[in-house]
Amino acid sequence: MSSIEKLAEIFSKFPGIGPRQSRRFVYFLLTKDREFLQDLSSSLLTLKKNIRVCEFCQRFYQSGNSNSKFCNICSDSNRNNHLLMVVEKDADLENIEKTEVYNGKYFVLGGIVPILEEKPESKVRSRELVNLIEGEVKNNGLNEIILATSANPEGENTHSYLLNLLRPITESGVKVSTLGRGLSTGTELEYSDKDTLKAAFENRH
Numbered sequence: 001m002s003s004i005e006k007l008a009e010i011f012s013k014f015p016g017i018g019p020r021q022s023r024r025f026v027y028f029l030l031t032k033d034r035e036f037l038q039d040l041s042s043s044l045l046t047l048k049k050n051i052r053v054c055e056f057c058q059r060f061y062q063s064g065n066s067n068s069k070f071c072n073i074c075s076d077s078n079r080n081n082h083l084l085m086v087v088e089k090d091a092d093l094e095n096i097e098k099t100e101v102y103n104g105k106y107f108v109l110g111g112i113v114p115i116l117e118e119k120p121e122s123k124v125r126s127r128e129l130v131n132l133i134e135g136e137v138k139n140n141g142l143n144e145i146i147l148a149t150s151a152n153p154e155g156e157n158t159h160s161y162l163l164n165l166l167r168p169i170t171e172s173g174v175k176v177s178t179l180g181r182g183l184s185t186g187t188e189l190e191y192s193d194k195d196t197l198k199a200a201f202e203n204r205h
């Protein structure tokens with residue numbers, strides 16, 4: 001395998017990247033100078049250094065020198081412990097944070113449940129979510145879980161799976177709400193702007 005093919009194969013494993021785009025990346029890199037490539041490779045090699053997974057929300061965060069097991073959001077005592085928003089991925093959480101319309105806590109599922117998936121629990125952090133919610137309801141007064149999956153077929157499927165998964169918790173009196181579909185069909189949270197997200201949050205049901 002040539003080095004072009006080898007690198008193209010690596011890029012084709014990235015989310016949303018097909019064989020044609022992965023080759024475009026390789027040819028783009030071939031036009032760059034040595035300094036650019038060195039910068040890229042050292043960024044890759046140091047990426048996972050000091051990056052941890054938050055024990056509460058499960059997002060990746062830069063731990064710096066602190067020994068905290070929680071990210072800056074989860075260790076912030078000004079956040080509202082009564083609200084928990086469940087999102088698909090880190091990028092969704094970051095986008096919602098940027099809008100400053102939400103002050104509760106988060107949980108990152110780490111994926112979606114594909115349609116007709118036989119083992120949905122293997123695709124998202126189901127057990128971690130249930131454990132976290134049970135603990136938070138008991139110890140921190142959590143009383144509303146906001147499901148914020150994408151407005152596309154897989155997002156809807158993930159949403160249905162979560163409603164089912166959380167049924168015993170709902171039956172015990174905790175509210176489970178869904179972001180209002182001000183988000184137009186097919187929109188991913190990751191790309192939604194502030195006004196859209198604000199309306200979706202206020203119109204949750």
Ligand SMILES: [Zn+2]
Nearest residue numbers: 054057071074
């Ligand atoms: Zn966190």
